[in-house]
Amino acid sequence: DTAVSQTPKYLVTQMGNDKSIKCEQNLGHDTMYWYKQDSKKFLKIMFSYNNKELIINETVPNRFSPKSPDKAHLNLHINSLELGDSAVYFCASRPRGKPGSYTFGSGTRLTVV
Amino acid sequence: QKEVEQNSGPLSVPEGAIASLNCTYSDRGSQSFFWYRQYSGKSPELIMFIYSNGDKEDGRFTAQLNKASQYVSLLIRDSQPSDSATYLCAGISGTYKYIFGTGTRLKVLA
Numbered sequence: 001d002t003a004v005s006q007t008p009k010y011l012v013t014q015m016g017n018d019k020s021i022k023c024e025q026n027l028g029h030d031t032m033y034w035y036k037q038d039s040k041k042f043l044k045i046m047f048s049y050n051n052k053e054l055i056i057n058e059t060v061p062n063r064f065s066p067k068s069p070d071k072a073h074l075n076l077h078i079n080s081l082e083l084g085d086s087a088v089y090f091c092a093s094r095p096r097g098k099p100g101s102y103t104f105g106s107g108t109r110l111t112v113v
Numbered sequence: 114q115k116e117v118e119q120n121s122g123p124l125s126v127p128e129g130a131i132a133s134l135n136c137t138y139s140d141r142g143s144q145s146f147f148w149y150r151q152y153s154g155k156s157p158e159l160i161m162f163i164y165s166n167g168d169k170e171d172g173r174f175t176a177q178l179n180k181a182s183q184y185v186s187l188l189i190r191d192s193q194p195s196d197s198a199t200y201l202c203a204g205i206s207g208t209y210k211y212i213f214g215t216g217t218r219l220k221v222l223a
Contacts, residue, residue: 033211040121041199043157043213056210090156099205100147104156 003027006091006105013081014113020077021108023091029103031055032074033092034066037107043090049074081112116140117204119214127222132189134217136202139183143204143212146178146185151199151216161187192221 004025034046048056049068063079091105126132149157163176175188202214
């Protein structure tokens, strides 16, 4: 299936731990994103990569570090997790020349306890 | 002030009625606007986009853009219970920086 796939779908972890979320797209898109959606449904952009190059880096704590080994993958590593990191994290991608046509992954619900 | 604002709702409409969802934006440089639908527990999916002033129709959906007044709206005709979801408005600010609104929850009552 052509899609944006994220793993894991659910992640429950203790404060202070380090965790990673993986994202892969097989759509041939050039640009990938990480978004955070809080409990009020607000989707906030965190990072964007275009062909493995970081192009958007919003004001997020430096405990969050994206890594793009190739243009089909964009992973998110989070160090020293805090309670406020609990949210749903969405990966998305879009093709070149279509700034609005996002395809979202199914999301990773992160719960920090 | 949030760059893209929406009333969080819920907006309740009876089945068969027209649902009207509104969005205002603060960045006059924003040129393109998008409507996403997000079912509970699911990811957002793109349903409409609009670049020019006026109306754009796609099936039961009509997007409206008024750049002078800085608002975007989405009309859903003949609303169905399956349209019940959160609708997210998004605009592009600067170079491909996507700004989402907080979403409006729509409930279509059978």
